[in-house]
Amino acid sequence: MDPSALNSAEMQRLLNQEKEKAMVNEMLAKLTSECWDKCISSAPGSKFSSSESACLSNCAQRYMDMSLIIMKRFQSMH
C-alpha cells in the first residue's frame, strides 16, 4: 500500500484548510442558534421585522466583542 498521498505536505496543507473551514462553519452554526433564541421570541412570520433582523446582526457582533474581552482578560491573568 502506498500511503504517500495521505502523508504528503500538500495533503496536510489541504487538511488544515478544511479544519479551519470546519471551525468557521461551527462558529456560524452555534452563533446562529444562540442569536435565534435571543432574538426570535414569537412564531416566525413571512419575513423578519426590522427589530428582529437588527437583533440578529447585533447579536453576532456583540458576541465577537465579548469574545475579545474574554481573551484579553484571560491573557492578563498570566
Added chain:
Amino acid sequence: MDSFSSPSIGSGSSNMSTSDLMDQLKTQLAQAYAQEFLETVRGKCFDKCITKPSSSLSGSESSCISRCVDRYIEATGIVSRALFNAPH
C-alpha cells in the same frame, strides 16, 4: 450515526490521489454539515411552531414550519454577514 464513516477511504487509498481524497472528504463534510443543519432547524421549528401537539398537524402549524425554515436560513445569512463584513 457517524456521517464521516466510509468504507472507501483507507481501503482504496493506495490508488487515490490527493485530490480524490480531498474530494471525498469535502463531500462527506458537506453531508455532515447538512445533517447538523437539519437537526438544528428541526429543534428550533418544533419549539416555535408545535407548542401543543395534537392528534394531527394543523394547517397553521404546517405553514409556521415552512416559514420557520425560511427564516432560519435567512438568520444564518444575517449572522454570517455580521461576522464576516463587520469592520472591527
